[in-house]
Amino acid sequence: MIAFISDIHSNLEALQVALLDIDEQEVDAIVCLGDVVGYGADPKEVIDLVRSRCTLTLLGNHDAALLDDQQAFGFNERALRAIDYTRGCLDPEVEANHEYWDWLGGLVPAMALRIHEDAEEVQLVHASPREPLTEYLLPALGKSPEKLQANFDAAAHRLTFFGHTHHPGWFKEGSAFVRATDDQSELTLEPDSRYLINVGSVGQPRDSDSRLCYALWNGATVRWRRLDYDRESAREKIHQAPALPDILGDRLLKGR
Numbered sequence: 001m002i003a004f005i006s007d008i009h010s011n012l013e014a015l016q017v018a019l020l021d022i023d024e025q026e027v028d029a030i031v032c033l034g035d036v037v038g039y040g041a042d043p044k045e046v047i048d049l050v051r052s053r054c055t056l057t058l059l060g061n062h063d064a065a066l067l068d069d070q071q072a073f074g075f076n077e078r079a080l081r082a083i084d085y086t087r088g089c090l091d092p093e094v095e096a097n098h099e100y101w102d103w104l105g106g107l108v109p110a111m112a113l114r115i116h117e118d119a120e121e122v123q124l125v126h127a128s129p130r131e132p133l134t135e136y137l138l139p140a141l142g143k144s145p146e147k148l149q150a151n152f153d154a155a156a157h158r159l160t161f162f163g164h165t166h167h168p169g170w171f172k173e174g175s176a177f178v179r180a181t182d183d184q185s186e187l188t189l190e191p192d193s194r195y196l197i198n199v200g201s202v203g204q205p206r207d208s209d210s211r212l213c214y215a216l217w218n219g220a221t222v223r224w225r226r227l228d229y230d231r232e233s234a235r236e237k238i239h240q241a242p243a244l245p246d247i248l249g250d251r252l253l254k255g256r
Helices: 012-022 044-055 062-065 076-089 096-107 139-144 145-154 233-238 247-253
Strands: 004-005 029-032 109-113 120-127 157-162 169-172 186-187 195-198 212-216 221-227
Touching: 004 012, 012 044, 012 212, 012 233, 044 076, 062 076, 062 096, 076 195, 076 247, 139 145, 139 169, 139 212, 233 247
Parallel strands: 004 029, 120 157, 157 195
Antiparallel strands: 004 212, 109 120, 169 195, 186 221, 212 221
């Protein structure tokens, strides 16, 4: 059993609850698909947890923007302010923080995963097979079959797990997006079908469900977990951080 988490965005309260729940699932590994930082108030604490608990972690576009300002091209003002706040929390001039920058600098936005020699190898990307760091595979992509098929063509494996859009669910090749809409949504994988599977967002859900989301994969099925957490505390921390716009906290209550 593999637990996939993604798009934590410095939300410590959500990550702590997700990890407590994962501990009850008897998983063999925890994999993070990127965007550890951005938006939230606790980047250092979240990085510490991800480093200590995750077997693998990918680079997300917000992580990349923290490392290189040029990767922030196209970010809105709120996202840019959050990156500046994160950089302040991880001040690179402080020697004790160098380990955080070294760790982030060693991440990549895509890799293959084979959990043991008899298991199926799968593809992991932050965003998409075609553009692993930045492309948005939003639910409406089913209305653009050529773009969707281009991503299936770029996928080197039958199963691709991704995050980035904060919308849990899946594309089966040739079909529209299917949303994972509740706390026990499950996909039974057809052996002759190919899938692009969004694991959802732990720290910034945007499918109008404010509960955190992560996914469990056992080789035959993918199951999504939706859990409540202390959104008010996460929101209040953002409001108390002068550099962070209040809307980044307020949106946690709305799930969008």
